[in-house]
Amino acid sequence: MASDFNPTxxxxxxxxxxxxxxxxxxxxxxxxxxxxxENIEVIFVDDGSSDKTFDLVRAQTQGxxxxxxxxxxxxxxxxxxxxxxxxxxxxxxxIVMDADLQDPLDVAGRMIETWKQGYDVVYGVxxxxxxxPASQRLTAHWYYRLFTRLSDVDAPLxxxxxxxxxxxxxxxxxxxxxxxxxxxxxxxxxxFKQIGIEYDRPGxxxxxxxYPFAKRFQFAMAGLTSFSSRPLKLAVNLGLLIxxxxxxxxxxxxxxxxxxxxxxxxxxxxxxxxxFFGGIQLLFLGIVxxxxxRVYDEVKGRPRFVIREMWNSSGKPAxxxxxxxxxxxxxxxxxxx
Ligand code: UDP
Ligand code: MG
Numbered sequence: 001m002a003s004d005f006n007p008t009x010x011x012x013x014x015x016x017x018x019x020x021x022x023x024x025x026x027x028x029x030x031x032x033x034x035x036x037x038e039n040i041e042v043i044f045v046d047d048g049s050s051d052k053t054f055d056l057v058r059a060q061t062q063g064x065x066x067x068x069x070x071x072x073x074x075x076x077x078x079x080x081x082x083x084x085x086x087x088x089x090x091x092x093x094x095i096v097m098d099a100d101l102q103d104p105l106d107v108a109g110r111m112i113e114t115w116k117q118g119y120d121v122v123y124g125v126x127x128x129x130x131x132x133p134a135s136q137r138l139t140a141h142w143y144y145r146l147f148t149r150l151s152d153v154d155a156p157l158x159x160x161x162x163x164x165x166x167x168x169x170x171x172x173x174x175x176x177x178x179x180x181x182x183x184x185x186x187x188x189x190x191x192f193k194q195i196g197i198e199y200d201r202p203g204x205x206x207x208x209x210x211y212p213f214a215k216r217f218q219f220a221m222a223g224l225t226s227f228s229s230r231p232l233k234l235a236v237n238l239g240l241l242i243x244x245x246x247x248x249x250x251x252x253x254x255x256x257x258x259x260x261x262x263x264x265x266x267x268x269x270x271x272x273x274x275x276f277f278g279g280i281q282l283l284f285l286g287i288v289x290x291x292x293x294r295v296y297d298e299v300k301g302r303p304r305f306v307i308r309e310m311w312n313s314s315g316k317p318a319x320x321x322x323x324x325x326x327x328x329x330x331x332x333x334x335x336x337x
Contacts, residue, residue, distance in 0.1 A: 007092040008039040009112055009164075014081035015057070016047040018099045020207040022056040025099055030064070032105040038112060041066040043085045043094075048075035058311060067313035073306040078211075079181050079219070080305045082161060087174055095164045096183070100204040103162035107199045111164035120192035123156060123163035123184075124199050131203040143220055147185075151227035155188040156196050168192060179297045179304060182223040189227075225294055232291060235284040242277065 011029065018025070033040045042061075046054045046069060054071050061067040070084055082096050093115055097103035103124065111122040126132075132140075144157045161183050165173065172190050188194070211219075224231070256262050 006038060008041060008090075010041045010043050010085075010089045010091040010094045011108070012043045012045070012082060012085035012089065012094050012096045013099050014045045014047050014078050014085065015049060015053050015099050016075065016078070016081075016210045017049045017051045017053060018207060018210075019049075019051045019053050019056055021099050021101070021205065022053065022060060024205060025101065026057075026060050028101060028105055032109070036109065036112070039066070039091075041091060042068065043088055044069045045081040045085045046071040047078065047081040048072045054309075058313075061313040063315075064313050069311040069313075070307060071309045071311070073308040076305040077215075078161075079183050079222075082183050083173075083176075083181050084305055084307070086165070086170055089170055091167075093164055093166050094170055096161050098162070100207065102201055102204055103160075104199065104202065107162075107197070108164070110197055110199075114195060114197060115164050115166060118193065119195045120166040120169050121163060121187060121190075121194040123159045123187075123194065123196050124201075125156060125196040126158045126160070126201040127198045132201060139216075147223060147227070150224060150230045151185065153185055153189045153227055155185050155227075156194075159184060159196060163187065166192070177304070178226065179302070180222040180226060180294070181304075182219075182226050185223055185227045221290070225290055229291070231287045235287060238280065238284075242280070 013025075015022075029040075029042060044057055044067065046057070048071075054069070057067075057069050061069075068088065070088060072081065072084070085096070086094060093112070095108050095111060097108060107124055111124070114122045141158070144155075144159075147155060148157060163184075165187065169187065169190060169192055172192075173186065176186055178186070
């Protein structure tokens with residue numbers, strides 16, 4: 001990279017009911033910006049917060065340069081908020097990070113340095129000193145390993161969405177139109193020159209997690225189903241195994257009855273065998289159904305998110321999207337509030 005070129009880097013930060021975090025977050029970003037020589041801009045995506053997040057961001061960044069705020073019409077989810085932020089990013093690189101400062105700004109600085117050495121994706125790898133609740137850490141640990149075994153992409157272990165992506169990757173990423181984007185998997189899938197940097201992940205600074213168990217589980221399922229069809233193949237293999245097994249069982253029954261002449265007892269075991277196979281059938285019907293539901297979601301082709309309002313701290317006219325979803329930012333037309 002030429003030394004006289006001063007790049008612009010956007011921080012993309014999804015916000016969902018983060019009112020406690022806003023003052024500290026903005027002051028930390030301001031401190032970070034004053035330390036960096038690059039132009040640092042910020043894209044906040046308010047993912048349908050029901051608290052004062054939107055108003056607070058506006059009040060606290062008014063008059064400061066380089067803050068953009070996109071407000072969703074309702075909660076569309078963290079992954080969609082990231083996608084919207086990336087779509088609106090015009091900078092040379094973007095860094096996706098959480099609002100709760102669990103993705104430290106000094107690590108973002110290291111990511112920028114690594115990017116300048118010629119990498120397209122610099123992702124944060126959480127090392128073992130991470131200060132996250134033990135239960136969450138364990139499930140995440142095993143989930144990442146299960147994902148790697150099942151999926152067809154080489155997603156790095158112990159890496160969340162905290163990462164820097166170059167302009168090339170931003171452009172490529174914006175071509176995805178998935179209804180349930182699994183951002184970290186999609187970015188791995190894209191290829192380019194990727195590298196991980198290790199960091200200690202601190203605990204959430206203020207407020208509570210916005211990822212309760214049900215949401216976390218749904219997210220994990222979305223990740224697996226979008227990157228692996230192996231659960232379906234498992235159904236085929238298990239089905240074959242059981243079919244051959246029962247054929248062998250049948251032969252054994254005939255042999256004991258006609259050749260050995262021993263009576264067959266125990267219909268109780270029969271009924272449990274029936275339940276067992278009923279259960280297996282339901283399980284795989286469910287797995288097939290999960291994939292069918294995803295296909296149905298894609299086929300409907302609904303807008304992926306809907307924007308209620310867009311706001312800019314430097315007082316530029318607000319922009320309202322006319323056609324929301326995939327290509328909203330190209331089609332947005334300016335209005336004068
Ligand atoms: N978030 C979001 N939409 C949601 C849930 C979370 O935009 O539906 C944001 C949240 O504001 C934060 C980031 O996603 O910036 C990560 O959430 P959180 O820190 O609560 O997750 P955890 O670190 O506990 O996994
Ligand atoms: Mg967090």
